Amino acid sequence: MDAPLLRQECFIGGTWQSGPDQLDVCNPADDALLGTVPLLDKASIHRAIDAAEQALPGWAVRTAADRAAVLMRLHGLMLSHLEELASILTAEQGKPLAEARDEIRYGASYIEWFAEEAKRAYGEIIPSPAADRRLFVLRQPVGVVAAITPWNFPCAMIARKIAPALAAGCTIIVKPAEQTPFSALALAALAEQAGVPPGVLNVVTGDAAMIGAELTASPVVRKLSFTGSTRIGALLYEQCAPTIKKLSLELGGNAPFIVFDDADLDAAVAGAIAAKFRNAGQTCVCANRILVQDGIHDRFVAAFADAVRALPVGRGDCDGVRVGPLIDDRAAARLESLIADALEQGAELVAGGERLPGSLRMFTPAVLQGVTSKMLCAQDEIFAPLAPIMRFAREADAIALANDTPAGLAAYLFTRDAARQWRMTEALEAGMVGVNTGAISSAVSPFGGVKLSGLGREGSRHGLDDYMELKTMWLAA
Numbered sequence: 001m002d003a004p005l006l007r008q009e010c011f012i013g014g015t016w017q018s019g020p021d022q023l024d025v026c027n028p029a030d031d032a033l034l035g036t037v038p039l040l041d042k043a044s045i046h047r048a049i050d051a052a053e054q055a056l057p058g059w060a061v062r063t064a065a066d067r068a069a070v071l072m073r074l075h076g077l078m079l080s081h082l083e084e085l086a087s088i089l090t091a092e093q094g095k096p097l098a099e100a101r102d103e104i105r106y107g108a109s110y111i112e113w114f115a116e117e118a119k120r121a122y123g124e125i126i127p128s129p130a131a132d133r134r135l136f137v138l139r140q141p142v143g144v145v146a147a148i149t150p151w152n153f154p155c156a157m158i159a160r161k162i163a164p165a166l167a168a169g170c171t172i173i174v175k176p177a178e179q180t181p182f183s184a185l186a187l188a189a190l191a192e193q194a195g196v197p198p199g200v201l202n203v204v205t206g207d208a209a210m211i212g213a214e215l216t217a218s219p220v221v222r223k224l225s226f227t228g229s230t231r232i233g234a235l236l237y238e239q240c241a242p243t244i245k246k247l248s249l250e251l252g253g254n255a256p257f258i259v260f261d262d263a264d265l266d267a268a269v270a271g272a273i274a275a276k277f278r279n280a281g282q283t284c285v286c287a288n289r290i291l292v293q294d295g296i297h298d299r300f301v302a303a304f305a306d307a308v309r310a311l312p313v314g315r316g317d318c319d320g321v322r323v324g325p326l327i328d329d330r331a332a333a334r335l336e337s338l339i340a341d342a343l344e345q346g347a348e349l350v351a352g353g354e355r356l357p358g359s360l361r362m363f364t365p366a367v368l369q370g371v372t373s374k375m376l377c378a379q380d381e382i383f384a385p386l387a388p389i390m391r392f393a394r395e396a397d398a399i400a401l402a403n404d405t406p407a408g409l410a411a412y413l414f415t416r417d418a419a420r421q422w423r424m425t426e427a428l429e430a431g432m433v434g435v436n437t438g439a440i441s442s443a444v445s446p447f448g449g450v451k452l453s454g455l456g457r458e459g460s461r462h463g464l465d466d467y468m469e470l471k472t473m474w475l476a477a
């Protein structure tokens, strides 16, 4: 691959560093070796923490406009290197190139958004309760931040952490997923070009458990921002307790996608395709359970299954492909076991569900009907191109089914009834609700969940709050 941004070293304190041991990074489409990254030792992780600590005062003291200018240069560089970044992303992650390009634009939009928000991190003057006192609230950066990110959005999940961190005046150490470190290192290379000072952004690779333990144990690290599984999120929550770190956790979902009798059928089908099959079903806001009301059920299943059968499956770098490979063999085996479990318990396979002949881990997108709450695919986050359809009769049944999960990230509903749109939105236990749309992500809107789906919000004007502390000043006049 001709990609000068494909860096095989870590970025610590403004220098590129190798190590004695390496980790292989392979293309999930064919297992071809793309390169290696260092398996860093503990001492290197501490060098990164030290570098971030040393860079903090100099970065925090710069004006917001100054930090914003650096971020805007990074934004520009991401867009001018869009093709290269997208091809690195598709090579290590597998998603179709068109989706990889969208992800780079989406990631860049967070950099731009928080560059703008940096300049609006206003404090407050509070009407004083005493005549001889004045009361002010300052907003200051939290300090050194650690970010641990997943493989499903190797660029955007990092962009939406480094952007608010750097905008707020924090410094950051990023540990990308082991499957997809090259997108993170490419961002670091562009950040260097953009003039991000040494130590302000560091990227480390290696053993996840060791790096997580060192970052969370360090009293220097004042905040952890994690996106990934609920299991690891809970573990990191525990590990952050002794040092009382600020935490942002964006964890797993189990989104209901509810289609009422009065829905626009074509819009519901298009919304379900978008919400289910983006990134081959490997997103935390993917529609996990499709709940369809009796009166529209059969028409929806027929139209949806037709649309699903028309989705081209293949390598992400082939033209026109809509569904790429799964990330690894574990994901492929899990998909097969979820389908087998549902069929055993009486569901019916309406479309897809077959491994593409000769492929390692590409599957024709699957639709199951007759799914019940007892089946694993209704209980667990699927993270694969499988759409389970459940039936319901009344609105109250849909609410009960939808909320019958410990997760609470996204939910979707399709109905033309305006009163029901509000009623449902209020009743659903989720951080984000798409009404008559399957697309709910943007830098301008708060992203995050309730219940076991996490803590905090990324993006929007609230996104900066997670990276800032309030400091109260009492002034005796």
Ligand code: ADP
Binding pocket: 148, 149, 150, 151, 175, 176, 177, 178, 208, 209, 210, 211, 212, 213, 227, 228, 229, 230, 232, 233, 235, 236
């Ligand atoms: P997934 O199952 O989707 O890979 P994970 O939660 O395991 O989700 O991974 C998300 C991120 O968490 C990745 O960067 C991964 O390397 C990291 N991770 C995995 N295990 C640990 C751990 N014990 N401590 C810290 N980070 C971890």
